[in-house]
Amino acid sequence: MARASTTSDAFNAIAEPRRREILSYLAGTERPVGEIVAAIGLPQPSVSKHLRVLHDVGLVRMRCQGRQKLYRTNAQAIRPLHEWAGTFERYWQHQLSRVKELAEATVRQGSPDLNSPIANPESKPKEK
């Protein structure tokens, strides 16, 4: 099976960097496509396609004004993402506090076990 459709949900829609850029640009303001094109620096057809994806999942709203179409970010639709990520907040706080405890322990009793996973909460995995 292939990857899920970009229009299946907000998570798939925001996987594309240019779409996140557009969402940021349209946050709090309403802009016609032409201005988005100028601001983002992509060909107009590409911008229109991205806007279609964003619109399909409700991440942007559109309003017609003469021959222009004004788009704006629908911030409400981003809340679920924020909340999903937020469910992990207590865990990254945990990690931080464990690092802090480790640091304090180090000061008190000398060199800790540097191979402990607790000692390397930010060690990077191998590059792709």
Add this chain to the structure above:
Amino acid sequence: MARASTTSDAFNAIAEPRRREILSYLAGTERPVGEIVAAIGLPQPSVSKHLRVLHDVGLVRMRCQGRQKLYRTNAQAIRPLHEWAGTFERYWQHQLSRVKELAEATVRQGSPDLNSPIANPESKPKEK
């Protein structure tokens, strides 16, 4: 061009629902692959492949223990997502307060313009 690699960043990695499920399951605990398989209900090779993607972008950490490999969610790697989504918080609060103002105005002066975009911050776009 095709879609960006799922291992290009966390945004692409979490686009897959099963991977989000795995991340939630591994939040705060360390589990061997076999238990993840049992919990998520996917074939073992699929789980291993998802774990590889998650590991490549740093969303999970792995530790070997005998013949098992213990995985756990690296909550730190989810913070950027939370923060990105959080940059829109003031806008959804704006929308909410505008709805509130509208509601209050309605009480004071009667029926508002229901076609105003302000009056329909949650209207759903067309289904795909």
Add this chain to the structure above:
DNA sequence: TTGACATATTCCTATATAGGAATGTAATGT
């Protein structure tokens, strides 16, 4: 060494893009 157990990887296929180029469509000015 051999076998069993725990995971990872490879091969194959159907599907879904994202970008570029060209074209279609709707609204406006004259």
Add this chain to the structure above:
DNA sequence: ACATTACATTCCTATATAGGAATATGTCAA
């Protein structure tokens, strides 16, 4: 009616999956 402006859609192609099946790799126990 006609040219122009502002967008949207279609067509084509290279690429990147995600899942199923089969297989490879690594570790421990007897």
